Amino acid sequence: MHIEPRNESGLSRPARASRVRALAALVLAIVCALAVLSPAHGQLSDRSAVVRVLQESHDFRARTRAALALGASADPTMAAPLATALGDDAGAVRAAAAEGLARIGGPTQLSALRALARDPERQ
Numbered sequence: 001m002h003i004e005p006r007n008e009s010g011l012s013r014p015a016r017a018s019r020v021r022a023l024a025a026l027v028l029a030i031v032c033a034l035a036v037l038s039p040a041h042g043q044l045s046d047r048s049a050v051v052r053v054l055q056e057s058h059d060f061r062a063r064t065r066a067a068l069a070l071g072a073s074a075d076p077t078m079a080a081p082l083a084t085a086l087g088d089d090a091g092a093v094r095a096a097a098a099e100g101l102a103r104i105g106g107p108t109q110l111s112a113l114r115a116l117a118r119d120p121e122r123q
């Protein structure tokens with residue numbers, strides 16, 4: 001019988017690594033939300049960091065939070081990255097992107113949502 005070594009907190013190495021990853025995703029989500037919702041939220045450079053998370057993060061939770069933050073911004077220029085996220089492998093990211101597009105509104109966003117509704121793989 002193999003017993004996993006534990007540290008002073010009583011967590012095994014895999015459990016500790018899992019908690020560290022979850023904490024890192026949470027911190028990243030908070031930074032993304034602050035970047036989008038800060039008083040200087042009109043600056044495109046703040047949102048570009050959030051768009052980068054949406055497009056490049058390996059953690060679906062971080063991508064989901066980024067999509068939610070971009071949708072909450074109600075900035076029509078964020079529709080393109082959100083529309084791209086409708087093709088994400090993670091259902092949570094696709095749902096957050098769809099919600100964001102619905103919040104932004106407009107004919108371009110509506111056509112992206114209609115295309116998603118017609119895609120049999122994404123239902």
